[in-house]
Amino acid sequence: xxxxxxxxxxxxxxxxxxxxxxxxxxxxxxxxxxxxxxxxxxxxxxxxxxxxxxxxxxxxxxxxxxxxxxxxxxxxxxxxxxxxxxxxxxxxxxxxxxxxxxxxxxxxxxxxxxxxxxxxxxxxxxxxxxxxxxxxxxxxxxxxxxxxxxxxxxxxxxxxxxxxxxxxxxxxxxxxxxxxxxxxxxxxxxxxxxxxxxxxxxxxxxxxxxxxxxxxxxxxxxxxxxxxxxxxxxxxxxxxxxxxxxxxxxxxxxxxxxxxxxxxxxxxxxxxxxxxxxxxxxxxxxxxxxxxxxxxxxxxxxxxxxxxxxxxxxxxxxxxxxx
Numbered sequence: 001x002x003x004x005x006x007x008x009x010x011x012x013x014x015x016x017x018x019x020x021x022x023x024x025x026x027x028x029x030x031x032x033x034x035x036x037x038x039x040x041x042x043x044x045x046x047x048x049x050x051x052x053x054x055x056x057x058x059x060x061x062x063x064x065x066x067x068x069x070x071x072x073x074x075x076x077x078x079x080x081x082x083x084x085x086x087x088x089x090x091x092x093x094x095x096x097x098x099x100x101x102x103x104x105x106x107x108x109x110x111x112x113x114x115x116x117x118x119x120x121x122x123x124x125x126x127x128x129x130x131x132x133x134x135x136x137x138x139x140x141x142x143x144x145x146x147x148x149x150x151x152x153x154x155x156x157x158x159x160x161x162x163x164x165x166x167x168x169x170x171x172x173x174x175x176x177x178x179x180x181x182x183x184x185x186x187x188x189x190x191x192x193x194x195x196x197x198x199x200x201x202x203x204x205x206x207x208x209x210x211x212x213x214x215x216x217x218x219x220x221x222x223x224x225x226x227x228x229x230x231x232x233x234x235x236x237x238x239x240x241x242x243x244x245x246x247x248x249x250x251x252x253x254x255x256x257x258x259x260x261x262x263x264x265x266x267x268x269x270x271x272x273x274x275x276x277x278x279x280x281x282x283x284x285x286x287x288x289x290x291x292x293x294x295x296x297x298x299x300x301x302x303x304x305x306x307x308x309x310x311x312x313x314x315x316x317x318x319x320x321x322x323x
Contacts (some may be wrong), residue, residue, distance in 0.1 A: 131149065
């Protein structure tokens with residue numbers, strides 16, 4: 001079975017080295033060639049010898065686990081993902097045939113010596129095009145980890161043939177939920193989005209829009225443990241299923257975002273490729289795009305935080321199936 005892994009490049013610092021050099025890499029044991037290692041147990045004494053400062057079995061176990069995944073579990077033909085430095089993009093490639101591991105003795109600017117050869121794809125993937133669960137997985141703090149949403153990734157790169165085949169289903173849970181959401185009127189949808197912002201951790205969420213105004217419909221401020229505050233200006237719009245929001249529509253929202261703020265466009269539909277480019281255009285406020293499927297993901301994740309009257313109005317029960 002083809003697996004999918006994420007190998008970070010120190011928050012994108014060495015992503016360019018990975019891609020241009022045709023590899024992914026890790027550090028931790030910079031003085032030891034691991035070519036002869038056959039089991040995880042062999043790594044423990046090596047790690048302890050190179051990191052005597054680590055006395056916690058939990059820490060040692062976590063780090064050795066990541067080294068073992070990189071060395072022993074990632075297989076030839078598996079796919080690897082490496083986030084870019086700007087975090088909006090994901091590079092991906094396929095692990096080269098064995099032996100793909102090598103210990104780099106030279107200096108190409110990347111200090112990580114343990115490497116696996118990778119054939120990188122020419123194109124990149126937009127992180128925002130994936131489901132909320134996928135994006136949450138990629139956000140994990142580990143350096144080396146398996147991506148559980150493998151089928152979604154394989155479908156995104158056009159390799160659904162590598163995913164296990166299942167019997168086709170006529171039931172589309174996303175469509176069912178979105179059809180219920182479309183039963184709301186414009187104002188009700190904006191209020192629902194305001195409740196969702198609060199559930200996501202935004203403080204002082206407020207619905208400000210007027211039906212058909214084409215501007216900001218809701219605002220909220222995200223306070224990250226008093227380390228940072230982000231003011232977000234949201235446009236919440238219902239569109240028929242299958243529709244795609246244009247670049248001009250996203251650009252109109254951008255014009256309504258004051259200096260220092262960021263934007264979000266939440267819709268029941270999807271976005272044109274050009275709209276995504278506008279949302280991330282350098283020199284302008286960043287706009288997060290949430291399409292219909294991602295909206296359903298967020299509702300599932302925070303359903304218990306939505307007021308009871310809205311849960312009843314939507315006619316859905318936990319798991320977002322029809323009540």
